[in-house]
Amino acid sequence: MTIYDIAQEAGVSASTVSRVINKKKGVNKQNRILVEALLKKYNFEPNASARGLVQQSTKIIGILMSDIRTSHHAEGAYFMEQELKKYGYNCIIINSGFSDSAREESIRTLFSRRVEAIVLVGSTFQSENTKRAIQEYLNGLPVIIENGYINLPNVYGVLADEQNGISDCVRLLHTKGKRHPVFINRGDTPSNNLKILGFQNALKELSVCENPPVLWLDIEKEEWQSSYDATQKLLKDFPDMDSIIYATDFLAHAGIQALKDAGVCIPDQVAVIGVDNSTYARISSPGITSLDNKLEQLSITCADILVKVLQGEKVANKMMLFSDIVEREST
DNA sequence: TTGGGTGGGCTTAGCACACC
């Protein structure tokens, strides 16, 4: 069913049908009513590809994420999709995986779909390979990285200030009398590296220790279990430890369980802090004090920047949002 | 087998024309 079919049945031209669909003036009332009735009768929807062809605009944004099962990223994509929908854009979400070749393939796929812009979700896209792929395939197409940045004219980045946020977490623990914190990390990502830097800087600044302990989890192992096991091992290897900062709430959730199973009193013996201020922080018992990296605000800002760029407005290429701490029972 | 030309697919914007 095309506008020609509607036009034929209504006894008018396709132009008249198009005017009715687009609510343009200059259509006789009787014809307008007749065409509208037929559009309703056949539940007619204009062909988006053809419309995109003539308007030079597909109204489609590509969202790329490494692993859609990562709830933090999935939630970010949800907020972005909802915000973009308000401006009439639809989204194609692609699960790219972590390998460079798979990511390059995903970027090419989105380009072939003639998306108007691309959102890269997560700091892991902040890499030389992604930069090369953007230069090679997306010349001039707006790209925005959620919690990351690449120095290219068509790339925009909105970042959460997690480095200073984690430093604030260390200071909070210090005010609670905690002098032997440990950082548990999983995944060598730019975001996590900044968290570690924030952790180490704050401890040096407070003159607590010169080489603050950072424990790296094995990324080959199942995430929850590896955090659980590492926490129990910490209790044996670092008997002085009085607090743990986990790179995410999910890791902290596993850690809390390990501490409880070992009979450790939280927060008196060991205080716990997570990152993301996610559902895991809220449902955990005790509730997890968490660094709120403002996911919703971050995602909506990404969407708004993209819309502005697509509308031809000038915007800053890099923007930083401040994180803050949501205190719960774990500290 | 390869390369070039052509038309189909669908919608919209702009222009031309008829009519009152």
Next chain:
DNA sequence: GGTGTGCTAAGCCCACCCAA
């Protein structure tokens, strides 16, 4: 002159046809 309508080109990609 204003209103209502139709014709046509444009947009891009692909399949198909024909000639070399």
